[in-house]
Amino acid sequence: MNWLPMTPADLDAVVAVEQSAYTHPWTRGQFADSLAAGYDAWLVREQEELIGYYLVMPVLDEVHLLNLTVAPAHQGKGHGHALLRHMLGVARLADAQSVWLEVRQSNERALRLYLQHGFERVGQRRDYYLVGHGRREMALVLRRLLAQDERALD
Numbered sequence: 001m002n003w004l005p006m007t008p009a010d011l012d013a014v015v016a017v018e019q020s021a022y023t024h025p026w027t028r029g030q031f032a033d034s035l036a037a038g039y040d041a042w043l044v045r046e047q048e049e050l051i052g053y054y055l056v057m058p059v060l061d062e063v064h065l066l067n068l069t070v071a072p073a074h075q076g077k078g079h080g081h082a083l084l085r086h087m088l089g090v091a092r093l094a095d096a097q098s099v100w101l102e103v104r105q106s107n108e109r110a111l112r113l114y115l116q117h118g119f120e121r122v123g124q125r126r127d128y129y130l131v132g133h134g135r136r137e138m139a140l141v142l143r144r145l146l147a148q149d150e151r152a153l154d
């Protein structure tokens, strides 16, 4: 497994995985803008194949997890755990006090993963995500504190 910073040269592969993993995927432009803005983005490859990636935006002493995705063919094998552990390590290196994210209320798999890594539910945003046919669903807002005494959690 190779951990690599995401670069514009990766975007064909990233967008292909993104489109296969979500009903409402990020666009190529959203990834390109995030990289241009200097957000931290990492991916993991096995041989040449893209297994997964994540992207975080630092805001003062917070880190916001904007996207975390495992390619469908490789889900359920522990890569989500590995991406989250790596992301929390990057957040600590940046001396962040907390990590924030939003997750669809219906995304039980991701929610369970985040709760296992010490995230807690701290809020919600009604009608945040598109579902289709003009309907929307709630986002749950999760936070993971990175205070010194919580570091043992990982």
Ligand SMILES: CC(C)(COP(=O)(O)OP(=O)(O)OC[C@H]1O[C@@H](n2cnc3c(N)ncnc32)[C@H](O)[C@@H]1OP(=O)(O)O)[C@@H](O)C(=O)NCCC(=O)NCCS
Pocket (backbone or CB within 6 Å): 021, 022, 068, 069, 070, 071, 074, 075, 076, 077, 078, 079, 080, 081, 082, 102, 103, 104, 107, 108, 109, 110, 112, 113, 116
């Ligand atoms: C959510 C996602 C990142 C998890 O990655 P993954 O590699 O499949 O997950 P892992 O194999 O590391 O398993 C991590 C945890 O996810 C949860 N999980 C995995 N498969 C699950 C399933 N079928 N049902 C319920 N929970 C599941 C479990 O909590 C699991 O931990 P455990 O096996 O130790 O109990 C991945 O499924 C994904 O990319 N989904 C589509 C995109 C997405 O929803 N991203 C998150 C947006 S906020």
